[in-house]
Amino acid sequence: MHNPLRIAVAGLGTVGSSVVRIIQNEKLSLFDKAGSDLVVSAVSARDKNRDRGVDLANIDWHDDAKNLIQDNIDILVEVIGGADGVAYDIVKAALGKGISVVTANKALLAVHGSELAQLAEQNNAHLKYEAAVAGAIPAIKAVREGLAANQITSIYGILNGTCNYILTQMRETGGSFNEILKEAQDKGYAEADPSFDIDGVDTAHKTALLAAAAFNMAPDFNHIPTRGIRHVTSTDICYAEDLGYKIKLLGVVRKTDLGIEQSVEPCLVDLNTPLAAIDGSLNAVYTESPFAHETLMVGRGAGGDPTASAVVADIIDIARGVHISPFGVPSEKWNDTPMADMDERMVASYIRLIVEDSPGVLADISGILRDENISIQSALQLSEITKGIVPLILITHTVKTKALKGALAKIEKLRSVKEQPFTMRIIEQE
Numbered sequence: 229m230h231n232p233l234r235i236a237v238a239g240l241g242t243v244g245s246s247v248v249r250i251i252q253n254e255k256l257s258l259f260d261k262a263g264s265d266l267v268v269s270a271v272s273a274r275d276k277n278r279d280r281g282v283d284l285a286n287i288d289w290h291d292d293a294k295n296l297i298q299d300n301i302d303i304l305v306e307v308i309g310g311a312d313g314v315a316y317d318i319v320k321a322a323l324g325k326g327i328s329v330v331t332a333n334k335a336l337l338a339v340h341g342s343e344l345a346q347l348a349e350q351n352n353a354h355l356k357y358e359a360a361v362a363g364a365i366p367a368i369k370a371v372r373e374g375l376a377a378n379q380i381t382s383i384y385g386i387l388n389g390t391c392n393y394i395l396t397q398m399r400e401t402g403g404s405f406n407e408i409l410k411e412a413q414d415k416g417y418a419e420a421d422p423s424f425d426i427d428g429v430d431t432a433h434k435t436a437l438l439a440a441a442a443f444n445m446a447p448d449f450n451h452i453p454t455r456g457i458r459h460v461t462s463t464d465i466c467y468a469e470d471l472g473y474k475i476k477l478l479g480v481v482r483k484t485d486l487g488i489e490q491s492v493e494p495c496l497v498d499l500n501t502p503l504a505a506i507d508g509s510l511n512a513v514y515t516e517s518p519f520a521h522e523t524l525m526v527g528r529g530a531g532g533d534p535t536a537s538a539v540v541a542d543i544i545d546i547a548r549g550v551h552i553s554p555f556g557v558p559s560e561k562w563n564d565t566p567m568a569d570m571d572e573r574m575v576a577s578y579i580r581l582i583v584e585d586s587p588g589v590l591a592d593i594s595g596i597l598r599d600e601n602i603s604i605q606s607a608l609q610l611s612e613i614t615k616g617i618v619p620l621i622l623i624t625h626t627v628k629t630k631a632l633k634g635a636l637a638k639i640e641k642l643r644s645v646k647e648q649p650f651t652m653r654i655i656e657q658e
C-alpha cells in the first residue's frame with residue numbers, strides 16, 4: 229500500500245463527515261495502527277456550501293462523485309447510500325480499476341453484493357462493509373473471521389435501532405405504535421419516511437449480509453421473507469410479557485435440515501434470554517456455533533461516529549494488508565446449500581385474533597386448528613376492547629408453517645373473526 233494512503237470519500241452526510249473527522253483528528257494513532265498515513269485526498273457531496281463541521285481545505289472537491297475514481301486514490305469510501313444510482317456506479321467503477329472500496333451501504337451490497345464481490349476478486353481489490361451491518365459492532369468480522377473455525381448454526385440479530393427503540397418505548401410507556409413512532413420522528417430517532425426501518429427492509433438488507441459473511445455465500449436479499457413491526461399493538465406487548473416474552477424484530481439465519489433459513493419478522497423472545505435484555509436503540513448479534521457455542525455482541529447500530537468507527541477500521545485493515553474475500557471464501561467456493569422452504573419450517577407461534585365474544589367461537593377456531601394438526605399450548609381470552617369484541621391470544625406448539633397458514637386462512641373467513649389474524653414466531657433458544 230502507498231504511504232500516505234489516499235482516501236476519497238463519496239458522501240459527506242452523517243457518516244461521511246464523521247469518517248473525515250476521525251481520520252483527521254486521530255491521525256497519529258491511526259498511523260501507528262495502519263502503518264501508513266491515512267489522508268482524505270478527495271470528497272464529493274451535492275452541496276459544496278454546506279458546513280459539515282470538518283476541515284475540507286486542501287481536499288479536492290468533486291460535484292460529480294464519478295470524478296473521484298482516479299488513478300491517484302487508493303481507497304474509495306462510499307457513504308452516499310442507495311442500492312442503485314451513483315453509489316452503484318462509483319463502486320463498480322472503482323473496483324473495475326482495482327481501487328479498494330469501503331462502504332456502509334447495506335442496500336447496495338444486499339442487492340448487488342454478488343456481482344461487486346466478484347468484480348473485487350477479479351481486480352484484486354478489497355470490498356469491505358463492516359459499517360453496513362450493526363454500525364459500530366464488528367459483526368461481519370466476528371462471523372466471517374473470529375468464528376471462522378466453526379460452521380455457524382444460527383444468528384439472531386436485533387439490527388434496526390429505530391424498531392428496537394419503538395418496541396422498547398411501547399413496552400415501557402404503554403403507548404401505541406403510531407404514538408411512539410411519531411415521538412421517535414419528533415426526536416430524530418426515526419426517518420420522516422420510516423418504512424424501510426419499520427417494515428423490516430433495512431433489517432433484511434443486513435440479515436442478507438450477515439448470512440453471506442457467516443455462511444460464505446452470495447447475499448440473497450430478494451428471498452428473505454420480511455415482515456416489520458407496523459402491526460404490533462400494545463395488546464401484543466402486554467400479553468407477550470404476561471406469557472414470559474419480549475417482542476423483538478429479529479433477522480434470523482439458521483442452518484437447518486431444510487437448508488439455510490433466513491427471515492425478518494417480529495418475534496417473541498424469552499425474557500430470560502440475552503436478546504430480551506437488548507433495549508432502546510441498541511443493536512445485538514447473537515450466534516450459535518459448534519465450537520464457540522454462544523456469542524453475543526451488543527452496541528450502537530447507527531449514528532455518525534459509531535458507523536464511521538467501523539468504516540475507519542475497514543480502512544486500517546486494508547492498510548495492514550489484511551485481504552479477506554467479502555463473503556469469507558473466493559466466489560468459486562461460495563456455499564450453494566439451498567435456501568430452506570419456509571413453508572416447511574417448524575415454529576411455535578403467537579396468534580392474535582380479534583373475535584366476537586359469543587358462544588361457540590372458540591369451538592369453531594379449535595376445530596379448524598385440530599383439523600390441521602395444530603396443537604395449542606395456551607389460550608388467553610381477554611377483556612372486551614369494544615362492545616362484544618375481544619382479543620383471543622393463542623400460543624401454538626411447534627408446528628409446520630404451511631399448516632398454520634392454512635388454518636389461519638380458514639379462521640379468517642369465520643364470521644365471528646373480525647380482523648386478519650396476526651402472528652409472531654416464538655424463538656426457542658437453548
Ligand SMILES: NC(=O)c1ccc[n+]([C@@H]2O[C@H](COP(=O)([O-])OP(=O)(O)OC[C@H]3O[C@@H](n4cnc5c(N)ncnc54)[C@H](OP(=O)(O)O)[C@@H]3O)[C@@H](O)[C@H]2O)c1
Nearest residue numbers: 239240241242243273274275307308309332333530531535
Ligand atoms: N446514518 C447512519 O447511522 C448509518 C448507519 C449505518 C449505515 N449507514 C449507511 O451509510 C450511508 C450514508 O448514510 P448517511 O446517514 O451518512 O446519509 P446522509 O446523511 O443522507 O448523507 C448522504 C451524503 O451523500 C451525498 N450525496 C447524495 N447524493 C449524492 C450524489 N449524487 N453525489 C455525491 N454525493 C451525494 C449527500 O450530499 P449533501 O450533503 O450535499 O446533500 C450527503 O452528504 C448509507 O448507505 C446508509 O445506509 C448509515
